[in-house]
Amino acid sequence: MNWSQILSNSLYAAFNATAxxxxxxxxxxxxxxxxxxxxxxxxxxxxxxxAYSIAMPVxxxxxxxxxxxxxxxxxSSIFALLLGxxxxxxxADYLAIVTIAAAEILRLLVSTPRWVKTTGATDGLQNxxxxxxxxxxxxxxxxxxxxxxxxxxxxxxxxxxxSLVAIFSVLxxxxxxxxxxxVLRSIREDEDAARSLGKNVFAYKMVSLVLGGVIGAFGGAxxxxxxxxxxxxxxxxxxxxxxYVIVVLGGVGKVxxxxxxxxxxxxxxxxxxxxxxxxxxxxxxxxxxxxxxNKNFGFVRFLMVGLGLVVLVVFRPQGIFGxxxxxxFDVR
Amino acid sequence: xxxxxxxxxxxxxVPNEPGAPKPDPILIADDVRRAFxxxxxxxxxxxxxxxxxxxxxxxxxGAGKTTFFNLLTGFDKPDSGTWTFNGRSMEGVSPTxxxxxxxxxxxxLTKSLTRMTVLENMRLGATQQMGxxxxxxxxxxxxxxxxxxxxxxxxxxxxxxxxxxxxEEFGGALSxxxxxxxxxxRALMVEPEMVMLDEPMAGVNPALKQSLLEHVxxxxxxxxxxxxxxxxxxxxxxxxxxxxxxxxxQIIAEGPPDFxxxxxxxxxxxxxxxxxxxxxx
Numbered sequence: 001m002n003w004s005q006i007l008s009n010s011l012y013a014a015f016n017a018t019a020x021x022x023x024x025x026x027x028x029x030x031x032x033x034x035x036x037x038x039x040x041x042x043x044x045x046x047x048x049x050x051a052y053s054i055a056m057p058v059x060x061x062x063x064x065x066x067x068x069x070x071x072x073x074x075x076s077s078i079f080a081l082l083l084g085x086x087x088x089x090x091x092a093d094y095l096a097i098v099t100i101a102a103a104e105i106l107r108l109l110v111s112t113p114r115w116v117k118t119t120g121a122t123d124g125l126q127n128x129x130x131x132x133x134x135x136x137x138x139x140x141x142x143x144x145x146x147x148x149x150x151x152x153x154x155x156x157x158x159x160x161x162x163s164l165v166a167i168f169s170v171l172x173x174x175x176x177x178x179x180x181x182x183v184l185r186s187i188r189e190d191e192d193a194a195r196s197l198g199k200n201v202f203a204y205k206m207v208s209l210v211l212g213g214v215i216g217a218f219g220g221a222x223x224x225x226x227x228x229x230x231x232x233x234x235x236x237x238x239x240x241x242x243x244y245v246i247v248v249l250g251g252v253g254k255v256x257x258x259x260x261x262x263x264x265x266x267x268x269x270x271x272x273x274x275x276x277x278x279x280x281x282x283x284x285x286x287x288x289x290x291x292x293x294n295k296n297f298g299f300v301r302f303l304m305v306g307l308g309l310v311v312l313v314v315f316r317p318q319g320i321f322g323x324x325x326x327x328x329f330d331v332r
Numbered sequence: 333x334x335x336x337x338x339x340x341x342x343x344x345x346v347p348n349e350p351g352a353p354k355p356d357p358i359l360i361a362d363d364v365r366r367a368f369x370x371x372x373x374x375x376x377x378x379x380x381x382x383x384x385x386x387x388x389x390x391x392x393x394g395a396g397k398t399t400f401f402n403l404l405t406g407f408d409k410p411d412s413g414t415w416t417f418n419g420r421s422m423e424g425v426s427p428t429x430x431x432x433x434x435x436x437x438x439x440x441l442t443k444s445l446t447r448m449t450v451l452e453n454m455r456l457g458a459t460q461q462m463g464x465x466x467x468x469x470x471x472x473x474x475x476x477x478x479x480x481x482x483x484x485x486x487x488x489x490x491x492x493x494x495x496x497x498x499x500e501e502f503g504g505a506l507s508x509x510x511x512x513x514x515x516x517x518r519a520l521m522v523e524p525e526m527v528m529l530d531e532p533m534a535g536v537n538p539a540l541k542q543s544l545l546e547h548v549x550x551x552x553x554x555x556x557x558x559x560x561x562x563x564x565x566x567x568x569x570x571x572x573x574x575x576x577x578x579x580x581x582q583i584i585a586e587g588p589p590d591f592x593x594x595x596x597x598x599x600x601x602x603x604x605x606x607x608x609x610x611x612x613x
Contacts, residue, residue: 171470175470182452196439197519
């Protein structure tokens with residue numbers, strides 16, 4: 001077993017395009033759930049809108065990829081408005097139902113073979129990253145991330161992606177420390193109290209849904225650019241739940257939470273996978289085969305990760321950056 | 333403390349009867365009706381609340397006092413009826429708008445924002461903060477000075493309500509009585525013309541009660557109008573200028589506190605009309 005290779009791969013997983021995509025999705029979700037108390041279970045839908053908003057105009061009309069960024073912002077805002085207008089006046093659980101359903105509807109719509117020329121159906125869309133590739137500033141084609149070989153494309157995705165994470169984190173931080181953010185948090189605590197003090201709760205919730213949705217859409221776009229494919233498989237409900245795990249792991253309602261949460265989450269996922277692959281390959285150190293073998297280690301990995309999460313929630317329910325005092329008060 | 337009622341001279345010519353017209357009403361309600369299925373919770377034919385006085389709204393449990401509050405402040409919609417605040421029709425007005433127009437309420441079950449500090453709770457009450465607009469929020473220099481003014485005002489109120497030592501604590505760390513105080517102080521941050529208190533004394537210990545009474549009286553001295561729901565008759569007697577009695581959704585009596593205490597209709601509403609009747613059991 002090559003420990004330094006395993007550690008290098010795990011560390012790379014904390015910084016690669018997948019971590020970035022999920023980090024952005026989690027930042028958006030933190031705006032919804034962490035600060036406003038909106039139970040959005042359709043972050044995968046926002047990410048899907050983001051991915052296809054850049055892939056489709058390039059694929060159909062041969063637009064420049066960077067010119068699609070306004071499309072992404074407009075489309076994800078429209079999606080947020082469509083979800084929010086009927087549901088934000090109702091109790092929180094309605095939003096949860098509507099968002100999870102809407103995300104699935106979108107995924108099935110782009111999967112259907114009927115519009116295969118436009119959406120690529122289950123194969124998704126590829127070949128839309130040309131402009132992004134042309135913007136790579138490095139001449140050298142290959143780099144090493146410690147012991148993990150990466151291409152200049154991967155490196156450029158990481159630089160652009162983490163810049164986006166930085167921009168949105170600073171934006172969220174600036175908004176949340178402001179009086180605007182205070183109103184948002186008061187809505188999370190008690191909507192009626194905010195109303196009784198003259199705050200327009202519906203408008204604040206709508207802005208929050210749009211803001212978090214747009215950030216999530218950028219996450220979806222980064223996933224698609226990183227994979228060089230906009231594919232419906234990427235945007236299953238799993239994405240939403242991983243994003244929730246990341247938010248809870250890092251600390252709900254903390255600006256640093258989604259960043260550290262995403263890094264740790266993907267590092268652990270990658271480490272367990274690499275470790276179990278190494279421990280079941282029949283060479284050197286191996287785990288007993290009654291426990292795990294090379295056919296089921298993918299399954300055992302998620303079992304271990306799940307167990308780890310249970311331990312975290314029991315012993316550190318506030319997450320890594322959460323304030324323990326906040327946890328002491330029953331929210332309801 | 334003397335229990336001498338401080339009935340205002342403005343009520344001298346007001347008859348002691350339900351729906352009595354007042355010289356300068358801030359709030360006038362007509363035919364406000366709200367039914368939950370077959371149960372008529374509120375059915376108020378006519379009521380007026382005099383400006384710059386302390387008016388108590390009393391009545392037995394289930395009389396519709398809180399529902400009436402909810403209707404007036406837009407938290408609930410009536411089946412029919414009209415009401416005006418400062419001469420402006422309040423029909424269909426949202427709770428947000430009602431608060432902005434100067435009618436701020438508190439809740440029977442306190443709504444202190446548990447995971448925000450006491451100071452943040454207070455600051456939230458301030459209106460017209462530019463930093464509450466999205467475009468201005470990221471730019472601290474735009475709202476910094478206003479925030480400092482708000483904080484000064486909040487600190488002054490916290491001191492008045494003896495919560496200054498809890499300034500940095502989370503709202504959830506306060507006791508039930510302190511939450512009542514915080515909610516009242518927070519409502520004052522809105523600088524409302526009319527304060528509507530829903531059972532301000534419920535769950536408050538006697539020592540705190542006395543200071544709360546002083547605060548309510550202070551509101552009147554500041555020129556505000558107070559309408560409050562209360563079961564504690566001592567409090568009603570001590571601070572209210574005028575008492576409105578509700579039973580089964582209707583206004584059954586009105587008058588100064590002394591008059592209400594001896595009114596047969598009120599006694600009947602609270603204790604039942606046949607309390608002295610021998611049922612032959």
